[in-house]
Amino acid sequence: LAKSDPGKAGKESFAEVALRLGGASVDESKRTGLIDTADDQVEDLFAAQYKTTNSPVHRAVWDKLVPTELFEVEAMSQNESVSRVVEQSLEIVRKHRDGGTLLDEKGKITTKVLAELGTVGYWGLLVSPEFGGSGATMRQFAEMITQMATIDPTVAGLASVHGCIGAVDPVRSFGTDDQKQRFLPQLADGRRLSAFALTEPGAGSDLTALRTTAVLDGDDYVVNGEKLFITNAIPGRTIGLVCMIDGKPSVLVVDLPDQENEHFQLKRYGIYALRRANNNGLIFRDFRVPKENLLVPSRGDGLTIAYHxxxxxxxxxxxxxxxxxxxxxxxxxxxxxxxxxxxxxxxxxxxxxxxxxxxxxxxxxxxxxxxxxxxxxxxxxxxxxxxxxxxxxxxxxxxxxxxxxxxxxxxxxx
Ligand SMILES: Cc1cc2nc3c(=O)[nH]c(=O)nc-3n(C[C@H](O)[C@H](O)[C@H](O)COP(=O)(O)OP(=O)(O)OC[C@H]3O[C@@H](n4cnc5c(N)ncnc54)[C@H](O)[C@@H]3O)c2cc1C
The missing domain is CATH 1.20.140.10 (Butyryl-CoA Dehydrogenase, subunit A, domain 3)
Incomplete structure (x- = not known):
């Protein structure tokens, strides 16, 4: 990373210094430092007044100031189209829960329920109206999550996987106009549900150990590697795929094929957490992704997108x-x-x-x-x-x- 980002080369991050002084090995300090640097790059995306150093908790703890106005919550603004989406979505899930049709034979939320939610705009809450969503604020979205979780926490969790960590936030925050046009409408109406694929068998907490690579070949990136524990990842979904391009963590927006094939396979296992949602490993072998699907953040790299x-x-x-x-x-x-x-x-x-x-x-x-x-x-x-x-x-x-x-x-x- 340092090699590919000369601006940061040689500069020690806070975490690197702290770990080194605490007795960690040079290798561990450096690798944790790289993660800390990626975090700093997310910080750089925010205007000074909104950075962590100006946030209420930081000011209260480090500056010994308690800016009470920042601990108050304003009344929530109302948005008619968001309220309509929320009401209709709650109604659908309540109906299926009461009718015993929420889960399929494997105990997962049925594709019928997910599709029905798409028809009323559930998956587009965090997408702006320009691209077919309803443009909910985070406050409105979070309140919806609480209401939905009271009926079924997994359906609520899937909205968060799709909208917050799945492809929606990376594309709306870092996509070009063309990428937004291509991806957001189908993410908004639920034709493509999404996931974010970061974790690998050898890289969980330690994101410096990512091994999945994408190499440019003509008009495509060719992806090789394996992802693990990816929520909501089944064939036909759209994922934000974190992979190493020229030695740098990067994010490709990938439309997974509708069926497994020689280039793309699922790795199946039992997992208890979030057991009503799909969670799979993904194996890519010479899997081609159009080069226009690479997200390029204004600062930092793929981890900046992941952290955002x-x-x-x-x-x-x-x-x-x-x-x-x-x-x-x-x-x-x-x-x-x-x-x-x-x-x-x-x-x-x-x-x-x-x-x-x-x-x-x-x-x-x-x-x-x-x-x-x-x-x-x-x-x-x-x-x-x-x-x-x-x-x-x-x-x-x-x-x-x-x-x-x-x-x-x-x-x-x-
Ligand atoms: C239900 C579920 C859904 C998930 N969904 C997704 C998803 O959608 N997309 C995705 O990319 N990933 C997903 N994950 C993966 C999740 O992000 C990882 O499990 C997580 O990052 C931890 O990685 P790991 O499991 O490899 O644990 P490890 O990194 O192997 O950690 C194991 C233990 O060691 C501790 N540990 C590790 N390093 C240190 C250290 N330096 N100092 C002290 N303790 C340490 C950890 O705290 C932990 O207790 C999901 C996981 C679960 C369980």
């Missing part, structure tokens, strides 16, 4: 937790009232009441984190620290809610 959508995904995760925990609470309340021990319903016991109260509190906290972070993103802030806090808080509270509050209250029936 992460904060949207982080807020969505917190929003999803707020919905999933509402579902848990809705199950806990009638059970607590129904189940009796020693002649009294368990919801009269202090222990169970405390669980119910805590769960309600966690829901309110996730709602607040979601609204605050989404609002910062809508104002134009990068929101890196705030969104990381939201993601960790959402994940941890959901784990606590599921195990300590929801399952324990159902006793042996959980």
């Amino acid at each position: 959508g992460l904060n949207l995904g982080r807020v969505s995760l917190c929003a999803n937790a707020a919905g999933a925990m509402r579902w848990m609470l809705a199950e806990m309340l009638p059970w607590g009232a129904y189940r009796q021990t020693y002649g009294q319903s368990i919801d009269r016991r202090e222990l169970v009441r405390r669980r119910i109260g805590r769960l309600a509190g966690l829901i309110v906290a996730c709602d607040a984190m979601t609204a605050w972070c989404a609002d910062l993103l809508d104002q134009g802030y990068r929101g890196e620290m705030e969104c990381i806090v939201a993601k960790i808080f959402g994940s941890e509270t959901q784990k606590e809610a599921a195990i300590e509050l929801f399952m324990k209250t159902h006793g042996g029936r959980s």
